Amino acid sequence: MQTIRIYYQCKAGHRLTQDYEVHPDANNKIGFDDIFRMEGEQKIRQYDEGRQGCQCGERFVKVRHLKATSNSNNRKCTASCKNAQSEECDCSCNGANHGIAHKPAQQQPQLLAEEVQG
Ligand SMILES: [Zn+2]
Numbered sequence: 001m002q003t004i005r006i007y008y009q010c011k012a013g014h015r016l017t018q019d020y021e022v023h024p025d026a027n028n029k030i031g032f033d034d035i036f037r038m039e040g041e042q043k044i045r046q047y048d049e050g051r052q053g054c055q056c057g058e059r060f061v062k063v064r065h066l067k068a069t070s071n072s073n074n075r076k077c078t079a080s081c082k083n084a085q086s087e088e089c090d091c092s093c094n095g096a097n098h099g100i101a102h103k104p105a106q107q108q109p110q111l112l113a114e115e116v117q118g
């Protein structure tokens with residue numbers, strides 16, 4: 001299964017990073033229904049989340065797909081990767097930590113555990 005990471009920034013400057021599962025159909029096409037994340041039993045489509053906007057009520061003015069490009073240069077993963085708002089990650093985490101500082105608070109403890117291991 002493929003996942004993508006989306007970074008959002010609202011008009012008021014709030015930042016949000018979310019990961020979504022990508023489920024192409026039998027013809028390998030990806031539609032609005034095929035990119036989503038599960039929150040408990042609830043299926044949340046990326047399309048809806050992006051349109052719905054920020055919790056503060058503002059709409060998102062930046063929506064970016066964060067992705068790893070290459071880890072061939074073995075550049076050390078630093079705080080700037082975790083705080084990333086740009087699309088590309090080229091450090092040694094290979095995209096794993098890219099933009100995670102903007103994840104929702106309830107997802108942070110898990111991320112801290114990963115940090116300790118690394
Ligand atoms: Zn906001």
Ligand SMILES: [Zn+2]
Pocket residue numbers: 076077078081082089091092093094095096097098
């Ligand atoms: Zn990194």
